[in-house]
Amino acid sequence: MQERYEPAAVEAQAQQYWDQQRCFEAKEDSGRDKYYCLSMFPYPSGRLHMGHVRNYTIGDVLTRFMRMNGRNVLQPMGWDAFGLPAENAAMANGVPPAKWTFDNIAYMKAQLKSLGFALDWSRELTTCRPEYYRWNQWLFLRMLEMGIAYQKTGVVNWDPVDKTVLANEQVIDGRGWRTNALVEKREIPMYYLKITDYAEDLLETLSHMQGWPERVRAMQANWIGKSVGVRLGFPYEIEGLDIAGLGLAAGGGPGSGAAGPDAIAKGVLHAFTTRVDTLMGVTFCAVAAEHPLATHAARDNPKLAAFIEECKRGPAVEAEQATQEKKGMPTGLVVRHPLSHEAVPVWVGNYVLMSYGEGAVMGVPAHDERDFEFAKKYHLPIKPVIEVPGREYSTHAWSPRYADHGRCVNSGVYDGLEFQAAVDAIAADLGALGLGEKQTTWRLRDWGISRQRYWGCPIPVIHCATCGTVPVPEEQLPVVLPVNLVPDGSGNPLLKDAAFLAVPCPRCGAAARRETDTMDTFVDSSWYFLRFACADNNRSMLDSRVQYWLPVDQYIGGIEHAILHLLYSRFWTRVLHELGALKFKEPFANLFTQGMVLNEVFFRKPDAGRVEYFNPADVEVTLDATAQRRVAVLRADGLEVESGGIVTMSKSKNNGVDPQALVDEFGADTARLFTMFAAPPEQTLEWSDEGVQGAYRFIKRLWKAVHEHVMRGAPAPLDKSALNESQRAMRRQSHQTLAKITDDIGRRRTFNTAIAAAMELLNALAKFPQAQPQDRSVTQEALEIAVLGLSPIIPHVTHALWHHLGHATALIDEPWPPVDAEALQTSTVEIVVQVNGKLRARLSVAADADEGTLRAAALADPNVQKFVGANPVRKVIVVRGKLVSIVV
RNA sequence: GCCCGGAUGGCGGAACUGGUAGACGCGCCGGACUCAAAAUCCGGUGGUGGUGACACCGUGUGGGUUCGAUUCCCUCUCCGGGCACCA
Numbered sequence: 001m002q003e004r005y006e007p008a009a010v011e012a013q014a015q016q017y018w019d020q021q022r023c024f025e026a027k028e029d030s031g032r033d034k035y036y037c038l039s040m041f042p043y044p045s046g047r048l049h050m051g052h053v054r055n056y057t058i059g060d061v062l063t064r065f066m067r068m069n070g071r072n073v074l075q076p077m078g079w080d081a082f083g084l085p086a087e088n089a090a091m092a093n094g095v096p097p098a099k100w101t102f103d104n105i106a107y108m109k110a111q112l113k114s115l116g117f118a119l120d121w122s123r124e125l126t127t128c129r130p131e132y133y134r135w136n137q138w139l140f141l142r143m144l145e146m147g148i149a150y151q152k153t154g155v156v157n158w159d160p161v162d163k164t165v166l167a168n169e170q171v172i173d174g175r176g177w178r179t180n181a182l183v184e185k186r187e188i189p190m191y192y193l194k195i196t197d198y199a200e201d202l203l204e205t206l207s208h209m210q211g212w213p214e215r216v217r218a219m220q221a222n223w224i225g226k227s228v229g230v231r232l233g234f235p236y237e238i239e240g241l242d243i244a245g246l247g248l249a250a251g252g253g254p255g256s257g258a259a260g261p262d263a264i265a266k267g268v269l270h271a272f273t274t275r276v277d278t279l280m281g282v283t284f285c286a287v288a289a290e291h292p293l294a295t296h297a298a299r300d301n302p303k304l305a306a307f308i309e310e311c312k313r314g315p316a317v318e319a320e321q322a323t324q325e326k327k328g329m330p331t332g333l334v335v336r337h338p339l340s341h342e343a344v345p346v347w348v349g350n351y352v353l354m355s356y357g358e359g360a361v362m363g364v365p366a367h368d369e370r371d372f373e374f375a376k377k378y379h380l381p382i383k384p385v386i387e388v389p390g391r392e393y394s395t396h397a398w399s400p401r402y403a404d405h406g407r408c409v410n411s412g413v414y415d416g417l418e419f420q421a422a423v424d425a426i427a428a429d430l431g432a433l434g435l436g437e438k439q440t441t442w443r444l445r446d447w448g449i450s451r452q453r454y455w456g457c458p459i460p461v462i463h464c465a466t467c468g469t470v471p472v473p474e475e476q477l478p479v480v481l482p483v484n485l486v487p488d489g490s491g492n493p494l495l496k497d498a499a500f501l502a503v504p505c506p507r508c509g510a511a512a513r514r515e516t517d518t519m520d521t522f523v524d525s526s527w528y529f530l531r532f533a534c535a536d537n538n539r540s541m542l543d544s545r546v547q548y549w550l551p552v553d554q555y556i557g558g559i560e561h562a563i564l565h566l567l568y569s570r571f572w573t574r575v576l577h578e579l580g581a582l583k584f585k586e587p588f589a590n591l592f593t594q595g596m597v598l599n600e601v602f603f604r605k606p607d608a609g610r611v612e613y614f615n616p617a618d619v620e621v622t623l624d625a626t627a628q629r630r631v632a633v634l635r636a637d638g639l640e641v642e643s644g645g646i647v648t649m650s651k652s653k654n655n656g657v658d659p660q661a662l663v664d665e666f667g668a669d670t671a672r673l674f675t676m677f678a679a680p681p682e683q684t685l686e687w688s689d690e691g692v693q694g695a696y697r698f699i700k701r702l703w704k705a706v707h708e709h710v711m712r713g714a715p716a717p718l719d720k721s722a723l724n725e726s727q728r729a730m731r732r733q734s735h736q737t738l739a740k741i742t743d744d745i746g747r748r749r750t751f752n753t754a755i756a757a758a759m760e761l762l763n764a765l766a767k768f769p770q771a772q773p774q775d776r777s778v779t780q781e782a783l784e785i786a787v788l789g790l791s792p793i794i795p796h797v798t799h800a801l802w803h804h805l806g807h808a809t810a811l812i813d814e815p816w817p818p819v820d821a822e823a824l825q826t827s828t829v830e831i832v833v834q835v836n837g838k839l840r841a842r843l844s845v846a847a848d849a850d851e852g853t854l855r856a857a858a859l860a861d862p863n864v865q866k867f868v869g870a871n872p873v874r875k876v877i878v879v880r881g882k883l884v885s886i887v888v
Numbered sequence: 889g890c891c892c893g894g895a896u897g898g899c900g901g902a903a904c905u906g907g908u909a910g911a912c913g914c915g916c917c918g919g920a921c922u923c924a925a926a927a928u929c930c931g932g933u934g935g936u937g938g939u940g941a942c943a944c945c946g947u948g949u950g951g952g953u954u955c956g957a958u959u960c961c962c963u964c965u966c967c968g969g970g971c972a973c974c975a
Contacts (some may be wrong), residue, residue, distance in 0.1 A: 351973040361975045757914035837956045
């Protein structure tokens with residue numbers, strides 16, 4: 001055995017062995033318990049970043065651990081390969097997105113291999129390949145048939161200079177990111193998926209998903225946003241209102257009927273409320289700027305029209321919406337209170353959203369903070385109708401308590417009713433009048449999947465002048481995206497690709513035009529975890545192997561996907577369940593969200609000009625002469641740079657660490673060990689060059705310990721019955737360590753403490769004598785436990801050390817070692833003695849000592865005596881094997 | 889505003905079910921090896937007082953429960969994340 005640890009050679013050899021033996025190719029085996037461990041697949045951006053390394057190491061540790069514990073494991077990998085960055089790179093370099101993407105995939109695949117992840121590459125999938133995305137198209141056609149996919153007009157950001165649609169993140173302060181032109185809103189037809197039909201089920205199931213973090217479940221519940229309330233109507237009769245022309249739904253109220261322009265139209269203004277118990281406190285109604293009644297009122301009112309335009313434009317930044325000042329303007333229209341029949345003025349309010357509920361609210365200034373603010377500003381009446389005991393109502397200033405539930409007052413027949421009783425009674429009375437019913441409203445919107453982009457999955461429809469929009473027949477799938485186009489910044493290049501565009505209408509055969517919109521890339525990632533079970537199937541989307549491998553036993557990824565990706569995946573799984581393709585509705589049994597990787601950020605801010613960021617690898621940090629202050633200096637020019645604190649690694653802050661440099665210098669095992677040791681996996685991880693050194697040092701010490709042991713020659717077999725006290729203690733620690741590592745990886749997922757335990761074992765072993773033959777046998781066992789226990793985390797070096805410890809077979813096929821219960825047994829234990837809650841003594845006592853013995857031993861201790869003194873002992877609490885607590 | 893986390897040495901973190909606070913690592917200090925440095929190895933390292941054994945203080949704040957609280961309950965402060973004029 002070589003004395004020096006040389007990671008490059010060790011790692012190449014281990015990886016070559018795994019490759020040749022095809023160790024990680026998973027086979028279905030109904031006789032064995034499967035374990036499907038999946039890490040979120042990467043976007044092929046060019047190179048791996050530390051976030052990938054952390055994510056995939058967590059998955060790899062679990063995969064290898066479960067494999068050793070007898071599970072039939074599957075850990076696949078693929079590429080989320082469609083998307084905007086490829087188009088941007090194409091524009092910058094004049095290379096087709098396909099080439100850029102496949103080059104990146106080749107490079108990153110080599111990186112993943114160099115990190116030694118136990119991935120089944122035979123199932124690799126790439127979403128930009130027609131073998132994959134044809135099934136996006138296939139399922140989209142099924143969704144059209146099922147009515148889940150539908151067409152609707154949507155609003156997009158339009159860059160008038162580039163003549164292209166911009167994604168939200170390409171709009172900066174209302175301007176195009178490339179052209180700096182003012183972005184316009186354009187209405188175009190788009191496809192939507194009816195995820196809202198599944199809102200109730202998606203929300204309800206969350207509460208049973210014990211394998212998901214509470215945080216993620218809360219975020220999804222928030223996002224779905226269920227509100228239970230009442231949809232109620234305020235009847236009106238308005239002169240000259242064109243109900244049909246304004247798209248107002250006629251009917252719903254008593255005496256409503258069709259009316260043409262200039263007639264008196266009867267209608268109902270609908271509003272949604274969760275507080276119908278405050279109905280008798282309504283003093284106005286407010287509608288959104290886009291509301292048809294507002295449009296009507298603005299026809300002959302230029303001031304109102306101008307105000308509505310102002311509201312529609314809104315603040316550039318969305319976060320400002322919530323804080324902007326409330327503004328409004330009366331429409332001059334009046335509706336009737338549904339129960340009191342009083343006249344209620346209708347206002348346009350900038351705080352009313354057209355996209356939520358009915359686009360109109362009933363104004364109850366006494367019990368809603370926003371309505372209160374609005375009423376104060378425009379001097380509208382404030383009528384308190386809810387009484388909370390111990391609270392005086394004042395109309396001068398708002399108190400959050402005014403929104404509390406309470407008892408109705410000033411509300412006629414409802415006086416005295418508590419919240420729920422009031423809601424029930426008022427809803428029943430509204431229902432009898434046909435002016436209201438209980439309703440549930442959702443924050444969740446249907447999922448718009450159309451993107452006016454080239455590098456995505458084509459939406460399989462054809463536009464025919466006579467037949468309209470016609471779905472592509474199934475036998476014509478896939479609609480293949482041309483891969484040789486280069487976007488030039490002037491819109492979707494598919495629009496100029498005659499070969500792609502021209503197609504006969506499937507219905508009438510006449511010349512027609514292909515849809516050029518592509519699908520949101522979230523579509524690609526909404527079902528890839530299913531496809532890994534049957535990636536080679538070219539006849540159907542899924543097959544019976546899915547039933548064996550799915551649901552995913554452990555899904556691992558970043559918290560940034562807590563909402564969209566995970567919610568869309570749950571939705572797609574439900575659709576496939578409905579189609580009969582799946583027997584389950586939830587795709588991920590257990591979810592693990594790993595923390596971000598942080599690093600210090602260094603910068604200089606010239607008096608004029610932009611802040612310049614410097615990569616930490618190019619910065620030297622030292623202590624100044626007084627050792628009080630850290631000084632950061634750029635190596636290139638020797639001048640100082642400022643530290644901006646420790647933040648998430650990102651391109652924009654230039655504080656990323658290149659995993660490749662790390663692997664090249666220290667090896668994959670050090671990279672893996674550091675990322676697993678520096679913090680618990682769900683917490684943020686702070687980068688530390690010294691910490692990496694520490695990880696490297698530990699592996700070297702492990703190597704050295706095995707080397708020194710091996711150089712002493714083969715040890716005698718372990719004879720458990722012939723051990724002395726120190727040998728038994730060493731063995732005990734070995735098996736305690738094994739038990740801890742098993743529990744920490746298998747149950748707690750605290751890899752950092754598992755590693756700490758292994759370090760302790762090695763520290764103890766360094767002090768353990770090697771004089772007698774059985775010392776060496778105990779050492780052999782301890783080293784084997786350390787090597788096997790650490791093998792999921794540092795698989796390469798342990799692969800080599802296992803051979804050096806005298807084993808002919810490979811570690812990868814070794815089962816997880818069992819804990820020897822006999823080794824854990826001990827004859828004496830240390831107990832602590834407290835006097836009035838303070839630690840006063842530690843005693844070594846027989847492990848099976850009874851309460852009386854412990855009590856007597858504790859009281860006899862001189863230091864305990866000193867603190868008890870002459871005081872009478874009031875109480876003695878004895879916890880066997882742990883402590884004695886004396887109260888005086 | 890609502891919802892979810894969090895706060896422990898110089899730093900990252902440990903203490904799992906209420907029972908020895910600070911495991912493990914980093915950094916720092918001292919020593920060995922070396923002509924020297926690096927690497928490596930050994931020892932020390934929460935604060936205060938004491939030559940010392942030891943004592944007192946100490947887990948964001950204030951209170952409570954308990955023989956005993958980093959851990960449970962209440963209050964407040966600060967930090968991170970999600971949602972947000974959501975009616």
